Amino acid sequence: AQSVTQLGSHVSVSEGALVLLRCNYSSSVPPYLFWYVQYPNQGLQLLLKYTSAATLVKGINGFEAEFKKSETSFHLTKPSAHMSDAAEYFCAVWTGGFKTIFGAGTRLFVKA
């Protein structure tokens, strides 16, 4: 069975600082991995996805993530935080079939 662990339910950074949101997964087969973002009172939207084509994945709004099989990690980064990045971020894993598993989410706060 697959699972996702997001380290830190809340992360606070200053505007312009590096954003690092951590995600570790467990899967018995090669996974597809995703990061989604949720703004207040909205559904989730896809930031980026890993589909085995390249280990470093670039997404929207300057975010990127690196798939590290040896560490079973898929951490999300952004070099410089912007106030508009404040939101909740979810890591997810899919191994085919009919179920996507989400992590508990990390709420990102950006201080001026």
Place this chain on the structure above:
Amino acid sequence: KAGVTQTPRYLIKTRGQQVTLSCSPISGHRSVSWYQQTPGQGLQFLFEYFSETQRNKGNFPGRFSGRQFSNSRSEMNVSTLELGDSALYLCASSLRQDQNTGELFFGEGSRLTVL
């Protein structure tokens, strides 16, 4: 292309009542998943339908049920509502076909408050 549409967006019910939520997927998507989102439990998988058949189910009591119609629209029903059912219910559609990457497209959710 229109996105995923969920109705109603907000609703208030009392304990013991039942509720039906609707989800219209993106045109061409045959899979619809439902999730319950609460502050304490995060995103919990309810079930996923594909081609009118429930393909997977999460760990929820039988009070939670769903169905999918031939046009891929889906409904979920919660009977005998409890206070703990207050949540944001999210619907997501996907292709779920061969060579698909599994990306989910979410609606804005239906926020249910049980009093």
